[in-house]
Amino acid sequence: MQLIIITGMSGSGKSFALDVFEDMGYYAMDNLAPALIPKFCEMALDAKSKNFEKVAVVMDLRSGEFFDSLYNALNEIKSMHIDLKIIFLYADMETIIARYKEQRRPHPMNKSIVEGYKFEETALEKIKQDSDFVIDTTGLSTKNFRNQIMAFMSYDEKESFPIEISSFGYKDGILKDADIVLDVRFLPNPYYIEKFRDVNGLDEEVKNFVLNFDVTQEFLERAIDFFKFLIPNYMTEQKRVLKIGIGCTGGFHRSVVIAEEIGRILKKDYSSTYVTHRDMEKNLWKKR
Template identity: 55%
Template sequence: MEILVITGMSGAGKSQALNALEDLGYFCMDNLPPALIPKFAEIASATDYISKVAVVVDVRSGRFFDDLYSSLEKLKEMEINYKIFFLDADEEKIIRRYKEKRRPHPLNESIVKGYNLEVDLLSDIKKKSDYIINTTNYSIKDLKKSIREILEVKEKNALKISINSFGFKNGILLDADMVFDVRFLPNPYYLDDLRKLDGTNEETKEYVMKWDVTKDFIDKSIDMLDFLIPNYLKEGKSILVVGYGCTGGFHRSVVIANEIGKRLKVLGHNVVISHRDKDIYE
């Protein structure tokens, strides 16, 4: 179990940091009272699917903020590793952000007074933090990049790639960043012995993959994706959704999505494969 405790100045970007960590596979909780951190860690560690946790604790917790140090001591007793990230920004920048969002400061109706109160309140935890990130001149993309660098995330795994098959007759894949139409490939539907065997079946796969046009298409797709992925990463993109569509989403698109996904995994990318319409046969 690994826990990242995100704290710092209001308006410094803690919510954006939490979003970035969620994209990196962390189970995230915002505005958690510090006294509940050990209990939350206990529940998370009892599961078999949560290994990385990030929580935001800040002045919104009011008097509960004093419980942070005792909670961190309990984590040590539980032999749970934790790191403290402190997000900071210059006073002028924080005031400007609050004015743009037209939100009150959590400590005072006056943003300036609230800022000064918060500086005093957080001075001790700032000194004890493992990492301090000043977001004064950061865009959201810059903040994500900084967090990735601190956590030493391998670049290829920083982008989650979702490869999906679907059938055009059931509607296009609405959340896709890119859609490829594979209806130009020979269709197993017209072969009686393959008609009811979906694209995960070995016989169907062999039929679709035996054509030169299929092999060329897959090779060109991999070349293009391998070129695009690092450029998407530079722009701070965290998930890339790619759709492969055939008529029904039952034969060709399933074979192609599986093959593309398998090859991207071999190249070291973080890939998930899904088939929207595979279980629909008409």
């Protein structure tokens, strides 16, 4: 089990950091009291669930008695042979004041923002010194903030970037939640061959029929080049997931074949690629 404790000053970006860990597949919890951490870890280890193999928790002074209970909790966790890392976030006073004024929220310490900042700066100095990674978020863009966390965790975003490729039929409506839609109705249609009427694009003969045309191979080559250019740029701009729609008339033959083929090729570089077929089974049922 890996446990990441995110702590630091109020207004320094702890909630955003927790979101980044959640995007990386961590079970995320906010404002958990330190005394409850060992109990949670014990239950998680007993559960032997993959959901709790990676956990990220925000803990800060909102939980009241912080340090005595925190260091007691850390000592218990160490005895459980858990991979523990502590990330500490802070920013300068002017930045914290500006963030709270922008959000129009009071300081959680029930003090003025300036008093709260000075109190936390002193109270959190020890845990700051004991942390594995300290990030100054003053003037830090969300993009660079995210990149720093991922670099610290040695996170390979390319290996974990989810790409869904979904076939669909235009006669049942366009794929509304797709980021990119490719129309393959220009390809030769197996529907007009009697023996292919009641078998879908997963059938080997249908697949060979669609893929054996020169126009199909040229299209695939151009599409893959397009995606190989596009995907890294989407990742650079912090896009969390990419959904690609491949549409033909019924979503039964051509789009299924092309979606499967593009998925097979992209999966070589992006292992979290997966393929779905919105209308394939539905249109088979209609035929019957």
